[in-house]
Amino acid sequence: RKEVEQDPGPFNVPEGATVAFNCTYSNSASQSFFWYRQDCRKEPKLLMSVYSSGNEDGRFTAQLNRASQYISLLIRDSKLSDSATYLCAVGGGYQKVTFGTGTKLQVIP
């Protein structure tokens, strides 16, 4: 089993739709969780960290489910500019994180 797994997509959604991605991880001792966004031919950039209590930033909500070992990202009211690849990252300690392969989102007019 891969350490961090994501559905590669693509998720094709109309503008204004709500879309959710999940990311599962195998190491139950993981302590840090992140969602990164990567635009085509660009470097990844942090979208948000994921806290145990869940967190929200505008249209984006991230949640952690330790019992089932997954994190989720919910995007409400999708915009064309949300089209990108979303990478989850899980920290297992000692400063390293393991990245998922990414989920591609395409928002359609």
Added chain:
Amino acid sequence: DVKVTQSSRYLVKRTGEKVFLECVQDMDHENMFWYRQDPGLGLRLIYFSYDVKMKEKGDIPEGYSVSREKKERFSLILESASTNQTSMYLCASSFLTSEQSNEQFFGPGTRLTVL
């Protein structure tokens, strides 16, 4: 603004050449990382460093070495480039705090082609 810069955006080398990829960060981060990114395989960690002259192997260190002589600079070396090392190489840096991992800031990447 955190800035991570990489020496080249595009690089073309021949099989067997020695290749140096340089990365510099200006935020006084302790941790620095080298990844390669390939379609379908995602970001894979090659090496990382948490201090000057310190290095740790990542998941795919074979065929690579690194050097960290100064805090702000982390170099990736391909001793004898091979075609299977054609990839996008991304450098990243982060603060060092106890136990937990922190946000990583990435450079723009170097697309290396080995012919």
